[in-house]
Amino acid sequence: MSLSDRAIARIRELIQAGELVPGSKLPPEAELAAQLGLSRNLMREAVKALAVARVLEIRRGDGTYVTSLQPDLLLGGLVGAVELLQGDTGTLLELMEVRRLFEPVAAALAATRIGDTGLAEVKRHLDAMREARDDVELLNHHDAAFHRAVVAATGNDTLVSLLDGISSQTLQARIWRGLVDGDAAGRTLAEHEAIYLALVKQDGPLAQAAALLHVSNTEGWLRDHLRVNGTMPEVQPLKAAARP
Structure with missing residues (x-):
């Protein structure tokens, strides 16, 4: 030292x-x-x-x-740190694995704690995703906001900060999927609707299962396509991030 x-x-x-x-x-x-x-x-x-x-x-x-x-202050730098990680496929897949470990458990916890305000926020982004299904960037902007709203409903600021850092780096892969997979939007909407309905029922195990299915499908798709193509093309930053 x-x-x-x-x-x-x-x-x-x-x-x-x-x-x-x-x-x-x-x-x-x-x-x-x-x-x-x-x-x-x-x-x-x-x-x-x-x-x-x-x-x-x-x-x-x-x-x-x-x-x-506070966690949001101390861990806020995690987003920037994750963005500095080298964007090789191995690192991306590792981040997807971490997301798979955290998000389903977070969804289960959210289901037991979410209130009317939290549900309204999750539904707002789900409705926006439906409206933006033909706009890949805007769809993924609200996709990310949907997941953040779910995690925020846990009331666990540490978890929110950790998943913010991870999601920021995996968003590019999700945009890529939307650009090259014509069926991605429909499947994504159905999977998000299942998560939302589980939250409405306040059913923790169901929310965990729905979130696990969603994240695992995204990760599996990415692994399959990286196996074939070997790399992921660069995607321009979200224009949608600047939209209200």
């Missing part, structure tokens, strides 16, 4: 021990450096690194504070 890493670890230990709580202000740099037995340069480097990681917030002219440490 480098000296900078040790400095970061020391500050993290203070937070984990509850000596620095969310929202609290750090002691002055010189004081904290002396307390931890670090040089001021090392302390400065550690603070900057933890600020990048959203653990600390540097407020110019005011000092340095511990952030809220």
Whole structure:
């Protein structure tokens, strides 16, 4: 472990021990450096690194504070990190596997917790998918929003943040499927309708089964086509993402 890493670890230990709580202000740099037995340069480097990681917030002219440490803040960088992964087929398939592990369980949990507002949001995107069935990009925009609404209904911010990062990278594959498979839109709509109906019934096992079938079908299609074609063509970013 480098000296900078040790400095970061020391500050993290203070937070984990509850000596620095969310929202609290750090002691002055010189004081904290002396307390931890670090040089001021090392302390400065550690603070900057933890600020990048959203653990600390540097407020110019005011000092340095511990952030809220909420999952959506700390894991928000996961989306950007996943986007930086090399887009080879092996990595894409690994992400699809992770999605298959998480999403069905999330759907089951959502079915036991979702309320009228959550159901309305899921239905809104399902209806938008029906209307956009001939527009691959817009369809997939609402497809992604549908899944996010389902996961959000769990009330688990950590799960939402994790799946946001994964879905952002697998969306390109789903757009590709829509472009090359003429039957994809119909099957996708039917699978999403099954998930929605399970949520309406608040049937966790049924929601899990419907989500597993949907994600597994997408993953299976991708594996088959990568086996034949060897690679996935580049797809332009969603224009639909900018639409209301």
